Amino acid sequence: MVDLGATPPCERFLTETQLDEPEVTYPLHLRVCTQCWLAQIPPLITPEDTFTEYAYFSSYSTSWVEHAQRFVDGAVDRLGLGSDSFVVEVASNDGYLLQHVVARWIRCLGVEPSVNVGQAAREKGVPTLTSFLTPETGAQVRAEHGPANLVVANNVYAHIPDVIGFTEGLRNLVADDGWVSIEVQHLLTLMELNQYDTIYHEHFQYYTVASAQRALASGGLSVVDVELLPTHGGSIRLWARPTEVAGEPSARVHDVLAREKAAGLHELSGYTEFAARVAKVRRDLLAFLTKAAAEGKTVVGYGAPGKGNTLLNHCGIRPDLLAYTVDRNPYKHGRFTPGTRIPILPPERIAEDRPDYVLVLPWNLRDELVEQLAYVREWGGSLVFPIPELEVKS
Structure with a gap:
């Protein structure tokens, strides 16, 4: 591309x-696969190289913290979360989001690989496990803390070279009737608005809803709803559930898939002028x-x-x-x-x-x-x- x-x-x-x-x-x-239409860069740098000590602290952006609080408020209402619920955030950074879950007295855990930002989260009172998410980590957290009613993965699904293993980790974390919420930049707006500076070695993938559906299915999750967000120049919030309980996707999923198809992103022609x-x-x-x-x-x-x-x-x-x-x-x-x-x-x-x-x-x-x-x-x-x-x- x-x-x-x-x-x-x-x-x-x-x-x-x-x-x-x-x-x-x-x-x-940046390259695109002509079978699944997932845009990717080769994984030349390992996540361990990047995230063991990390320079990015989410809480330094006021608007991002406010965005996280609005998400927590909305998720609590949408899913009926309460004091008996359990929320896990993967790549929880410095506790920018889970601090709002803690404030509601909802049990939670952050899974954050970066030692320095994870420590900042713990200092805020956010329980945090220093680890990358793998299928084994997901199973370990589930065994120790129980299944999660909600698993949040904001701006991390593009950061992992092993998409299938990470997705299996999400499935191991979430309850059999639970929810997974993923926010990731939308390749459609990246291309429409020339946002090429968001291409860098931390981002291994660049998703459409179509390619995200295929990626999540590899780990037993199905997209049931999608929201278009203004964050990061244009993102998608994917709501997914275990495939066994997912049911049919919402009209919004079909609408965004139609927009992607109209832009040519389900065939090679849409990528050639970028x-x-x-x-x-x-x-x-x-x-x-x-x-x-x-x-x-x-x-x-x-x-x-x-x-x-x-x-x-x-x-x-x-x-x-x-x-x-x-x-x-x-x-x-x-x-x-x-x-x-x-x-x-x-x-x-x-x-x-x-x-x-x-x-x-x-x-x-x-x-x-x-x-x-x-x-x-x-x-x-x-x-x-x-x-x-x-x-x-x-």
Whole structure:
């Protein structure tokens, strides 16, 4: 589908001492299977390489925590969860979601492979098991804690090279009459809105509802409903159940499948023009940055997300075009972006330096960040959004 060259792992931020050391890069080529239509990159980096210690803490995004709370409130009502229920979240990060389950006095457990973010969850009072989900882990949790009425897997189903084993782990966790809720970026909107920066080595798969149906069926789960979400530029929330009790999928499932088919994503023709649209995003952003540099304008970044590192590396952006970027996560302060080696500073630096332009890298948090960065207008500065197409917002 698209060749993005070779990049380092997107969350492997460099310390100052590492700047004089070699940096390993891996090919970043998105491919699609013409039998099941699952878009994939080769698993060149193991999850253990990425997630044993992780730089991403979900709770630093206010809007994401609020999104999680709305989900918990809705799931409690939809499924009738109460004090005798049990909820498991896989890839529970720093407890951003399960903290709302704890607050409702519902028994829960997070399964989180990253030692550092799992510890942050425990400090919030969220019970957390440090482990990757495998069929064996799922069976172990079920044996020790009982079957889960609800298993949540937000933004993790694309992060695992062994799709079938992970899905079997979900089935082992969930009660025979229980529910699984999965949120994952929708390949349809990724392609429609040129969101190619969400392609990186942590994401092994890119799902349509059609390919997700096939993947979940491999572990004995069936999709019964789907919701279209604005998160991450456009996501799907899949509601699945054990196949024996699933019944017929909802009208919403059929509607989204029809949209995917109309976009050509159930045949090869829908995938052939994506690379040309990606190339235009790159050309437009580089033209803007080089023009700003020639005019003596200052451009800095906001955010240091994984997706930003795909964009920066693919475009070949270095500190001569982007002086630095800032991030709310103190873990990243004083470090440098992988590959492009752009300094990462605290957010307060923007107000001190009053740059002409702020390039917003986590564009998926647009509404939240437009509000947070409203002060940039005080000195006549502008926000720049690179995706889905270049936009300079004064």
